[in-house]
Amino acid sequence: MKTSFRYLLPLLFTAIFTSGALYSQQLHTVTLHVDLDQLNQGNLSKACTFSADANTDVIGDNTPENFTIVVEELDEIEWVAIATNGEEIDIENLEFITPLGTEKPFRRDNLRGRRNNSNKKKVKSEIKSNTKGNT
Numbered sequence: 001m002k003t004s005f006r007y008l009l010p011l012l013f014t015a016i017f018t019s020g021a022l023y024s025q026q027l028h029t030v031t032l033h034v035d036l037d038q039l040n041q042g043n044l045s046k047a048c049t050f051s052a053d054a055n056t057d058v059i060g061d062n063t064p065e066n067f068t069i070v071v072e073e074l075d076e077i078e079w080v081a082i083a084t085n086g087e088e089i090d091i092e093n094l095e096f097i098t099p100l101g102t103e104k105p106f107r108r109d110n111l112r113g114r115r116n117n118s119n120k121k122k123v124k125s126e127i128k129s130n131t132k133g134n135t
Contacts, residue, residue, distance in 0.1 A: 025072075025074045026055065027078060028052060028078070029077075029080060030051070030080075031052070031079075032048060032080070032082070032089075033081075034082070035084045036083050036084060045063070049061075052069050057070040074129060075127050077125060079094060089120065090113060091120075091122060094113075096109050096111075103128070104131075105128060105134060106125045107126075
């Protein structure tokens with residue numbers, strides 16, 4: 001009995017530590033592209049577009065209001081903003097309006113921008129659990 005337990009214990013630890021990798025969170029980067037000329041002329045709908053990194057499925061991007069990506073529970077999303085001249089722009093905060101009857105995707109409706117490794121503010125947040133199937 002002692003001999004088999006000695007071989008079973010490392011196998012059990014391996015299973016425990018590798019099972020977390022199957023459900024690991026993924027980082028999705030969403031970029032807000034801002035055309036400063038259009039913005040200065042007051043054309044808000046033409047001034048902004050969104051894009052996402054290559055590991056993110058985009059299912060709606062015809063307008064900024066309809067920009068939709070696919071994420072899983074506990075995934076992280078980071079928002080960055082870039083002007084047409086290539087300069088990064090601070091994101092002070094993001095506000096989310098959640099339809100009645102649906103679970104909020106984030107812990108808060110208002111996310112503040114923070115400075116990380118760069119000089120510009122970015123917003124980063126994790127998708128809450130219990131939001132599976134929400135849009």
